[in-house]
Amino acid sequence: MANAAKAGNGTGGDGGAGGGSGDGGRRGDGAGLRADIGVIGGSGFYSFLEDVTEVPVTTPYGSPSDSLFFGELAGRRVVFLPRHGRGHHLPPHRINYRANLWALRSVGVRQILGPCAVGGLRPQYGPGTLLVPDQLVDRTKNRVQTYFDGEPLPDGTVPNVVHTSFADPYCPDGRKVALAAAQGRGWEAVDGGTMVVVEGPRFSTRAESRWHAAMGWSVVGMTGHPEAYLARELGLCYTSMALVTDLDAGAETGEGVSHTEVLRVFGENVGRLREVLFDAVAGLPETESRACLCTHAHDGWDLGIELP
Numbered sequence: 001m002a003n004a005a006k007a008g009n010g011t012g013g014d015g016g017a018g019g020g021s022g023d024g025g026r027r028g029d030g031a032g033l034r035a036d037i038g039v040i041g042g043s044g045f046y047s048f049l050e051d052v053t054e055v056p057v058t059t060p061y062g063s064p065s066d067s068l069f070f071g072e073l074a075g076r077r078v079v080f081l082p083r084h085g086r087g088h089h090l091p092p093h094r095i096n097y098r099a100n101l102w103a104l105r106s107v108g109v110r111q112i113l114g115p116c117a118v119g120g121l122r123p124q125y126g127p128g129t130l131l132v133p134d135q136l137v138d139r140t141k142n143r144v145q146t147y148f149d150g151e152p153l154p155d156g157t158v159p160n161v162v163h164t165s166f167a168d169p170y171c172p173d174g175r176k177v178a179l180a181a182a183q184g185r186g187w188e189a190v191d192g193g194t195m196v197v198v199e200g201p202r203f204s205t206r207a208e209s210r211w212h213a214a215m216g217w218s219v220v221g222m223t224g225h226p227e228a229y230l231a232r233e234l235g236l237c238y239t240s241m242a243l244v245t246d247l248d249a250g251a252e253t254g255e256g257v258s259h260t261e262v263l264r265v266f267g268e269n270v271g272r273l274r275e276v277l278f279d280a281v282a283g284l285p286e287t288e289s290r291a292c293l294c295t296h297a298h299d300g301w302d303l304g305i306e307l308p
C-alpha cells in the first residue's frame with residue numbers, strides 16, 4: 001500500500017537519486033535549443049540521453065518542476081523534464097503542471113510521453129504490469145487545470161473562454177506506438193484502461209480503492225491529471241505509460257506491499273520501461289505528419305492568446 005514510487009509517480013524508483021545535471025550533462029544558455037518530443041518522468045531517464053544539455057526556463061505561469069534537459073535519441077530531438085524536480089522534492093499536488101506543459105511547448109515539443117508509476121485496481125494488474133490507458137477519471141481537488149481562465153498573460157493578452165474536448169484524453173497514435181514498443185521488447189502491455197487520478201499525497205482508503213475498482217477503473221495515480229488535459233489544451237499529443245508498482249488497498253488481500261518491495265519492483269522494471277520508452281520515442285510520427293485528434297483540439301475556437 002505504502003508506495004513512495006506511486007506518490008512520486010515518477011519512474012523515479014531510484015528515490016530521486018541521480019537527479020541533477022551532474023551526470024555528464026552540461027549547462028547551456030538554451031539559445032536555439034529545440035525538441036519536438038518531450039518526456040515527463042522521473043530521474044531514471046534523462047541521464048541516459050547522451051550529451052544532455054540543461055536549460056533553465058521560465059513561463060508566464062512560473063517555473064516548471066526543473067530545468068529542461070535536451071538530448072538526442074534515435075535521431076530524434078528529445079527534451080526531458082523531471083516531473084517532481086531533481087531530488088524528487090515536489091509532491092504531486094505541488095507540481096506546477098501549467099508551467100511544465102507550457103515550457104515544453106515553448107521549445108517546440110508537440111508530442112509527449114508520460115511514464116508514471118501507479119497502483120493496480122485489479123488483482124490481475126499486479127506489480128510489473130505496464131498499462132497504456134485510454135481513459136482518465138479526475139478525482140483531484142485543488143489543481144489549476146486550464147490555461148483559459150480569463151487571467152491576462154504578462155504580455156497583456158487575455159485567454160478567451162474555451163471548452164476543449166477531452167472525450168479521448170490520450171493520443172491514439174501515441175498509444176499505438178507505446179504498445180508496439182512494449183511488444184517489441186517482449187512486454188505485453190495492457191491496451192487501454194482507466195486511470196483514476198487522486199489528489200494525494202495520501203493513498204486511498206480501502207473503501208475508496210474498492211469503489212474505484214467497482215467503477216471498473218484500472219489503475220490509480222496522482223499525477224496523470226491535469227498533465228494530460230493541459231497537454232490537450234496546448235494541442236500536444238500526450239501518451240501515458242503506467243507502470244504498476246503495487247496493488248492498491250482495495251485490490252490487495254494481504255498486509256500490503258512494503259516500501260522495500262515497491263522499490264524492488266520498480267528497480268526490476270525501470271530498465272525495461274526505459275527501453276520501451278526509447279523505442280517509443282523512435283517510433284513516434286514526425287511532428288509535421290501528425291493527423292490525430294490532438295491537433296484539432298481548438299478547431300473553431302478563438303483562443304485569445306498565442307500559444308508558445
Ligand SMILES: [Zn+2]
Nearest residue numbers: 171237292294
Ligand atoms: Zn496526438
